[in-house]
Amino acid sequence: MFAIETRDLTRRYGQFIAVDDLNLQVPVGALFGLIGPNGAGKTTTLRMLAGLLEPSGGEILLNGQKAQIDGKTFRQQIGYMPDFFGVYEDMLVWEYLDFFARCHHVPTERRRQLTGELLDLVDLADKRAEYVESLSRGMRQRLCLAHALVHDPQILLLDEPASGLDPRARVEMRELLRELGAMGKTVVVSSHILAELAEMCDQVGIIQHGKLAASGPVSEIARRANAGRLLQIAALADFATVERTLAAQPGIGRILELPGRNAPDEQHHLRIEAEFVGDDGAVAHLLNTLVHADIPILSFTETAGDLEEIFLQLTEPQ
Amino acid sequence: MQLSINPIIIKELRSRMRGARAFVLLTVMLLLLAGFTYGLYQFSMVAAGYSTVLSPVVGRSLFTGLALAELLIICFITPALTAGAISGEREKLTYDMLMTTPLSAGAILWGKLFSALSYVLLLIFAAIPIASLVFIFGGVAPREMLNALLVLVAVAITLGVIGIFMSAWLGRTGRATIGSYLVVLLLMIAPVAAYIATGVINQAEPPRELLILNPLSALLSVMAASAMSNGPLDILIGLGAALGGNLGRLTGQATGAPRPLFHYSLPIYALLSIVLYVAAIQLVKPARRRINKCEIGGAVLAALALAAIAVAFFLTTADQYSAYSPLRPGLDNGVAMSGQAPPAILVEPPIPTATPAAPAEQQVDTPALSALTDVDRAALYALAIQQTFAASLLPTAEVAAPTYHILTTTDDTIAFPDGPISATVELTQTVQDAITIQLGQQGAQEAIWVADAQDAAEAPPAIYQVTLSNLHAWADDAILVSVKISGNDHAWGRSYAMHRNNQGWRSEREPVATWDK
Structure with missing residues (x-):
């Protein structure tokens, strides 16, 4: 009811x-x-x-x-x-x-x-x-x-x-x-x-x-809108290595390097955004693969998606 | 559900009476009214400088002036207080919040109306002490004052409902205020304009029914017309008579309805209020204008109750207004010998005419006569004295509050030549006291009981010697009373046939006999 x-x-x-x-x-x-x-x-x-x-x-x-x-x-x-x-x-x-x-x-x-x-x-x-x-x-x-x-x-x-x-x-x-x-x-x-x-x-x-x-629930709507998850990965590695490892995995879509925000004297942080289609198990498996590939991962998060993006997408003028 | 005060009333009164504003306004208004009254009094005194002025005339002028002033105040204030009732809530964006509460549209309107009117009524009632100054001068009966109050309250309610209706209808406070004032102006001016125009076009007395909707006329019609002519003050009184629809009564050529105008105005105002109130309820409802059976039923019920009250009132008072008559002593405006003091001295007596032939049939004792109590006797005598005095007043108009010297013994020889004669008797103390009280209520200065007739020449002016006859049975179960009043080198005699009615006694229009010296 x-x-x-x-x-x-x-x-x-x-x-x-x-x-x-x-x-x-x-x-x-x-x-x-x-x-x-x-x-x-x-x-x-x-x-x-x-x-x-x-x-x-x-x-x-x-x-x-x-x-x-x-x-x-x-x-x-x-x-x-x-x-x-x-x-x-x-x-x-x-x-x-x-x-x-x-x-x-x-x-x-x-x-x-x-x-x-x-x-x-x-x-x-x-x-x-x-x-x-x-x-x-x-x-x-x-x-x-x-x-x-x-x-x-x-x-x-x-x-x-x-x-x-x-x-x-x-x-x-x-x-x-x-x-x-x-x-x-x-x-x-x-x-x-x-x-x-x-x-x-x-x-x-x-x-x-x-x-x-x-x-429906926010996450569900976001997924439906995007038809996929958006992963953010930060690592102490160069882009080519990470990209190669990721691209070999099933379900991975577009991979982007985000501009680094750190000061010049610090060690280079790589920040990557990747689209991914798969359930929670698949996400866990993806992280596992990256770790086994000896890539030093700093963070691995799934963003809820750019809400404004979803909003605009769903409410665009017809 | 417990019975509780309408929350709107509590809210409105809290905001309205908070702070000094409400009290300052009240004080200013009372000061203005007091000043106005004083000015009017001074004016009447100056006006009287060249001639004698009758105290009742002053009282009447004050009363007329005050009532008009209060009416104007009501006309100015009421729309301002009510025009924002609904539109204000809409403008303040509190309307939706109010509408989501279980308060019905009717309850909201009723609360708004009541709280706005309670302030107006506060202004009216606060002015009563000023108005009661009028009683010092006399000339105004308490009933007239009550009627005036009734008309003022009715006008306030009607204008309040008009304001609230405008507020619900026009949506914006500014527009609603203008709309309400336009309606007030229309009510004030249109009937008078139509009245005057009709009169000018027809070159005749216009039908006074045209004035029924005019609040001014309704108020002025409360005051019985008076032909009393006394200096510049009768501008007010004359205006009152004209606008009050009493012109015809003065000139003696009136046609049409015999009742004072406000008898018609009040039911019409009430009906107008009910209709506008129901209309406003429909406008206030949030959803589509849906006719609620309950509310319509209530309105119909109210209208029926109103009609019933009006019909009952018109029926019960029908005998007082059965036929239109120019002013007569004892008949005007339902004045009769009752608990209330009539506007004693202000009635215009008929010009004495030829003495009608008196019927010779007399019985010594009849049921009508033996049924008389002391109170009845006193009432009959007092009414006769008052009427005789009123009749005598016009030629010598000088004294408003006469001092009477009344003989304690009756004398039938004062009556008309063929009148019934019985033995002279002494009036009982009870009857004497009761007469004294009644005369006092009617504005007499003093009533002194004397055993012997004084020489008229020795008596100071303004003292009137009164001789009473015995009471006799007369035709149609009437009681015949004769009175002789002498003073100021004149003597007036009147014999009146008095009838009992539900309020006491009243006399036939024409005296049975008159004789003046």
Whole structure:
């Protein structure tokens, strides 16, 4: 069973089709990344999932049940953080959370406790009695995330939660999302930067022109896109020797020497990138062969592939 | 689910009442109103410098001026407070967040409306102490003041709903604000323009129904028309009568509906509010405009309840407005002898006409007569005194708060020649006290009970000597009361036939007999 499943979800704005027969499947408890260039239909999809926008066609299933827009269960199950959001002026941080807790009918005795817990979670406990307006962008982003959690939803939809944040705030936001994942919530995060999501999401879906271009774990998508692995090898040897050894192996494709980065007085480091098709056993076998060929290996790594490359490849204009 | 306060109200009030702004605005407004009232008072005093001025006239002017000022404040403030209700959320990008909560569109609108109106109502109610200064001068009945308050509140609610509807419809606060003010302007100007244009084109009194939608007219119609002419102040009063649709009542050529205009304005405002509110709910919903049976049902129910209340009100008050009449003592605006003090002295008496022939049938004791309690007796006497005094006032208009010297013994010989005669009796202390109280409520300076008639020539001016008759049964279960008031070298006598109604007593339009000296 999936936490979120869409069947032929479609949304049109007049002639323009923003979301086109989208079939999305998000397993329960997954941290799902929704990736696509600007205008691909990410926000439209999330807004439909949040019950803010009525689909022109298709249906949405939440935990296997057909979701009714305007239905109360819809709103109780889902926490939504919009990509652009505002804050109310003249309101304190705790009042802000208190307001949304009231909207969700959280009982009075629980509310006070809840605001404390949520502020702790998003690390704003010391800002409790400050005006929302005075918060920095990263803090507002976290406060907005906290607001989406007041009713303890099982599904969280976060539209570009890291956009416009500086690197530190970005890392903090990522930590926060991991924490939520650990709490067993299903989290859907959208972004137009694949690398941002790749390291924390269990699964990603790449969306392009309102259609799902690819879906699955990041490594799988990368492999499908590349149809092979990319190996990086550093050795204390000359290029010809290594190339000869590698080329003799099955499954090896293009071999490239990468420019050395070391200072001139140091010993020459060879850095090679090689395409390789084969399973994990084959990779291990390849390393074994290199070692037995008496090549002094400094490092042998498989890169996840150039994510931007994959992204561009999958989302190139049709 | 527990019953809790609408979170929108809490949020809105928190932000609105935070800081000094709200209180500074309130203070400034009250100071302006107080200054305005003082100015109006000074103006009336200066205006009175050349002639005597009736205190009730001053009171009435103050009341009219204050009510108009408050209405203008409402018209200015309400759209500003409500036009941003929905569009503001959209502009601040908080709309989506609000929509993902289980709050219904109706609850959001209701919360917005309530919180905005509560501030407007705070302004209105905070001004009540200033308005109550009017009672020092008299001339305004508490009922009139309550009605004025009712109209102000209704106008505030209607304008609030208009603002919220504009906000939901036009999407941008700027546009919504302009739209709301345009509608207010339209409500203010269009009916008057149509009224005047019709009048000019037809060269006749225009139908006052044209003014029903105008908040100004609704408010002014609360105040019973008065023909009291006294100096420059009646610019305000005259304006009030004209815009209030009471012009016809002054000139005596009115046609059409007998009720004050606001009786029609209020139900129409309520209906307008319900329709716009439901429309706004449809606009606020995030998804496609889907008609919700529950909401439509609620609206229909509200409209039906409204209709029921209106019909019930119109039926229960039907006897007061059964026929249109120019102003008469005791009949105008439903004024009758009841717990409330009528605008006692401000009614215009009919020009005394030939004394109608009095029916000669009299019974010494009838059920109607024997059923009278002391309270009834006092009420009958007080009403008769008041009406006789009001009738006498016009020729010598001088005193607003008269001092009465009332004879403790009755005398039937003061009545018209063929009138019923019984033996002179002493009024009981209870009846005397009750009359004193009633007269006091009607604005009399003092009522002093005297045993013997004074020589009229010796009595100081502004003291009126009153002689009462016995109560007699009259035709149609009526009670006949005769009163003679003398003072200022004049004497007026009136005999009134009084009928019991659900509010107490009221007299027939025409006195049974009049005689003036």
